[in-house]
Every structure is written in structure tokens, then in C-alpha cells.
Amino acid sequence: MTAAPAPATALRVLIHGGGIGGLTLATALARRGHTVEVAELREELDALGVGIIQPTNALHVMREIGVLDACLAAGFAWDTLTIADPAGTTLAAIPQPRMADAPAANGIPRPALARILADAARAAGARLRLGTTITELKDDGTGVDVTLSDGGQSRHDLVVGFDGIGSPLRTRLYGDTYAPEYTGFANWRVTVPRPPEVRGVVMGTAGPEAKALLTPITGELMYLGAVFAEKEDFRPAPERAHEQLAARLRMFSGPVADALAAVTDPSAVVYSRISQVSVEEPWHVGRVVLAGDAAHASTPHLAQGAAMAVEDALVLAEALDAEAGVPEALTAWEARRRPRAMWVQALSRAVLRQETGTPTTPEEDELLKVGVPGAAHVLAQPY
Template sequence: MTTAPLRVLVHGGGIGGLTLATALARRGHHVEVAELRDRLEALGVGIIQPSNALHVMREIGVLDECLAVGFGWEVLTICDPAGTTLAQIPQPRMGDAPSNNGIPRPALARVLAAAATSAGATIRFGTSISELTDDGSGVDVTLTDGHGGRYDLVVGFDGIGSPLRRHLYGEKYAPEYTGFANWRVTLPRSPEVKGVVMSAGNLRAKALLTPISEELMYLGSVFAEAEDFRPDPATAHEQLRERLAGFGGPIAEALAQVTDPAAVVYSRISQVTVEEPWHVGRVVLAGDAAHASTPHLAQGAAMAVEDALVLAESLEAGSDVPAALAVWEERRRPRAMWVQAMSRAILKQETGSPTTAEEDELLKIGIPGAAHVLVKPY
């Protein structure tokens, strides 16, 4: 461990930020989390925790809680647009936990917030950084709620629109819209949906069903959309039906249950690649703030929690904070950039978009091969 407990400010109380807060507080550091939202409930639908993410959950002591509120699964089912099963692909594991766990985002937020506070971290809701000065030996911060002080380290787990990234680099690394968007809606889980069911084909679209608890699943789909498009609040469910009209089988059955336009969650798929160092002095960017990817490997949150655990380990082993951050970035950047490149290549392949020679090489690995790469130690 570094010579004395550090005082750390985590800017952002999402999945990565709360994981880091727990990992650091469990190691004896003094951690505060500044979260702009007033509460942690409004976090969308659900996510997949692949095996590498579950490994992190084990390391911070919350694996059992995640599995209890989620839905563990082992096999990816691939269907054609009509719903005919083409393949059932067992997923690799890292350790003895399930290969994957679907989990509602609000449930995961509650698990991680409880873990962070139990470990000793403080979560400040409804606040963010208003002023920040790094003098080399520490960072003086003022929060919008009047709290703050001097910290040994400030970590930006503040998402794809990261204010801390703008503080370091201005608008140079603003999110890049990919031309595609994600439509999702939570539904009662069909008994036959015991793992992800993915349907793709010549429709230049993909739809999938993901179990996130014993009772719930979500229907997700990706389509090319104009950058300024937003669903009509009164007819979003009908707009989703129009886009999925060519799908049959389990996708059509799930779609028939979508009757409330307010239940449809729409999000543009954007990407961020900070090509300069992710750390400047004692301020560091992590997760989507540094390397947001498309969701095509279900690795966005997994990369964030890996970032968090490896950062905690690097600070424990490092002689000083800047040196530890350099070690952390050297370890994390190649893996996160590989996930980003592979995810973008899969998006292009599935939607019939032109790919580069480099992307064609990645696509030879495919989604099953990528899963095997990502269960290797990191």
C-alpha cells in the first residue's frame, strides 16, 4: 500500500465509481463520491455482467448479492429473424461464478451503494465539482454543495459526457455519435428466455432478449437513426414495432407485450476515445469518460469495473499516486481499446456498414472468440 491512506474524490456514482469507492475503502482509503443525481434509482433498464465483471464483483465482496437479484446464464442463443434457432453457444467462465448475470440497473446500483457505504465511503448526492486545482502534491476541490477540500486523487467516473474530461481537454474528446441507437424496454421474462436470445440477419438490425431477474427481461434492438431523431413520447412503442416488424419468434412475442410508450428507453450509441493520457497529475479519467464503447460485446460496465479494481490495486502497489496512475493506464489502455475496436466492428458487421481491413481481422475472432479473450486475466 502507499505510505498512508489516501483521500480520494470519485466524481460520479455510477457502476464504475461505486466499485472504485468500495475497492478503495476496503483497502483503508478515505473515499468520497460526488454524484450529480439526487438518488441512484433512475438508471435505465438492465445490463449484462459477463464473467470478467463478475470476477470484480467477487473481489469487492458483492458477487452473491448480484447473483441473488439478477439472473445467471450460460448459453447464448442465436436466431434468424424468423426466430429459428441457428446456434446455442456456451459462454466461457472466469472462476466458478456463472458465465453471465443479467441484472436490473437499479438493483445493481443499490448493491454497489450499500457496499461502498458499508466499506466506509461517503456518497454525496446532488453535487458535482465546481472548482478544481491540482498543484502537483494534491488537488483542491470545491463541490457545488459547498463541501470539498484537498484530495490526493480525483477520479472521473462521470460518464460519456464527463465534465472532468472537459476540464482536462475541453471539447477535444466530445462523444462521437456512431449513427446508431439502442431501443430497450423491460418486460416480464418469458420462461424460455434462460439466457440472451439474439436475432440478427439481413434486416440490417439486431434484436435481443436478456433476462435480468427471475421475473424480468428486456427487449433491446439497434437501428440506424438520424442524430437529431428522438422517439415520439406518445407513440414510441409503435415506432419500435415498425422497426421490428420483420422479426418473428421470441422477438415478436416479446414485442406484442410492449403497449406503453413511456416504457421505451431510447439512447444514441456514441463512442469516446481519449487518445492523450487518461491521467494528468493527480486527476484521472476512467470508464466511459476515457473509453466509451458501443454495447456490442456487453463490456461497457465490465470495462469500468475492471478499471476500478485495477486502479485500486495499482494504488496499493505504487510508490506514489502519479506513478501508480501511469502503471494503471499502461495496464488498462490496450484492453479497453481492443474492446472498443471489436465492439465497433461488430456494430458495422451486423448493420451492413463498410468495415476497414483492421476491423475485418477483428471480426475473424467473432463474438464467441472475444468472450474467450475477455475471461483471461487482466
């Protein structure tokens, strides 16, 4: 763990959103001696969904904030991506790159990661205010006066919106200009037992018709994920969601079919539409800044959404260390982050189109020359 430098001037920072990015930033800033509050609408810092992949660049951030060992202990690390046919026969085994001394990748249950990051933020000295959100905000150029829905009123040097793809703070800044854009595709995921032979991500492909992903998240569990084109108003039937998923993956046998056979509870299936957000204007207005999915949500095809958020967090903390004031830090931060985050978004969308047989643009064709394996090497470079 890198020792956090003491700030020249301790700042008062409010983080709107207690997800992966917000809690990472809270830890990074509080460890540097800043006064940090996190306003989170949920009453508890639980996490919906199944598991999440932490690629090597995300794990590098976890090392920097002191929680890498906890993440590895709670999850399942691996270093090889396996490509398989619908029957489960291996077509290729691709070693994944490492960033510095971080492992190549780790799968972890989302609730476990939420607990680890919340514990780290509190231990660093951040205050987590649950069940509250911003109701009023006024930036006078030298600070931001905030009123929360729990009645709290305070003044901050910086307000950071890590409040997700549906960001209320983004709406406050830009209205509906950057509402989430549905891509036409949705993600199906379900947690199942992990067989011993699945020791890393296994990507089963059946051409453009379907792709299934098996991702270990503990020694005992993995999740099965699949992406399909779905109408925007479609929702799985509550009583037979598992059957609908099985029907979509009917061309698979082997480990994918075995995983599906283990799913008997339709409520275990997690369905989420895939949308994206691209804030084309500056991500900061005065002393209020958007980060993570609030600024640049992408499709999950590079497994980099949460990684981009935690990179945003650490780089923002570093920019506040390096620059003379908050406005200068926000400008420098965005100059570092925008090219990398938007490249991830563009390539992720191109991969989605390619894998589902959707026509791609010439620009996307150029990006696809890098490919998913190539992208992993690009993103293992310093951010």
C-alpha cells in the first residue's frame, strides 16, 4: 500500500453516491487528511447484482487504497481468459496482463466488495451518511453550500457525483441532455456453483447468435452472464426468468448447460438493460464534478466499468495533491481521464455490435483491430 501524502490544504469534500467509485474516492481522500462525507440514498450499503470482475488496473487501485488483500481473500483471482465452443471445448487460452504487482484479474461478489470498500472508507475517517441525497446545491465560486434530504446543511470545497448512470447530480447540472441511452441489448446474470475446472473466465461463443460468460467469484461460486438484443420494454417473467434465459442459451452444452441446470429459482436471475452515457461537455461545472458512470457509462464488454470508476477516484485524489487549487485539479483530472474512459466506452460498444452481428462503423472497425485481448494490454498501462 502506498503511503498517502498529507495535503497542503485539507479540503472538505462531499461525495454523492456510495458505490464502488464513491467509496474508493472517500478512502483515497480521507487517507490524505481531507474531510470527507458520502451522501448515499440507500439505507444500507448493500449491493445488487451478482459478481464483478476486477481487472488488473482496478486491482492496482485497490492496492493503492490498501484493500487488495481483502479483495483477493473474498474473491477468486485468475490470469487466463479461456475461449470455448458451445460444447465447452477450449479454443484458446489467453494469458491476461498484469499491472505492476497486481494480479491479472479477480472475480468478487458485489456485496463483499461493497463491505470491503465501506469498511475502508470508515477506517480512513470518512463519514457515510445513508438514506440521504442532495436537495439543494449552490456553488458561489469559493465553495459549495449543500442541503441534504435528512436536513443536513454544510459547505464544501468540492462536490463529486459518483451517483451512477441515472445520476441526479448530472440532471441538476445539465438537465436531460445526457440521459442514459439504451443500446438495444440487455445483460442476464445468475450465480451458480463453480465446478473445479472453471478457474478463470470462460467465454463460450456460438457466433453472433449468443455468447455466455462463466466468471468465478469465490472458491465455491461463479456467475453465468449473457447479453442479448431485447426490446426496451421487455422484462423477464417473474415466474420463469430462468427458463427464458435457458431458452436463449439453448445452443450451449457442457459447462454452460450444467450451470443453467443448477438454476431453479427464477428470482435468482438478474436482468439489466445495457445503457450508456457520454457527457460531452466538461465533466465539472465550477466545484461540482461528475465521475464514473455519471459521466461516462459504457457497455460491459471490456469488464471495465467499475475499473474506470476507481481509476477516476484515485486520479482525482492525485490531482488534488498536485494542483494549486480545486479548479485547476478538476481541469487536470479530466485531461487525464477523458481520453482513456471514452476509448473504453467506444471499444466496448464496438465489441457489443461485433458480437451480436450488428453493423459497425468504419471508426468502430478500426477500434476492433485492437480486440478484447489487445485492450487488456492497453489498459494494463499506467492511467
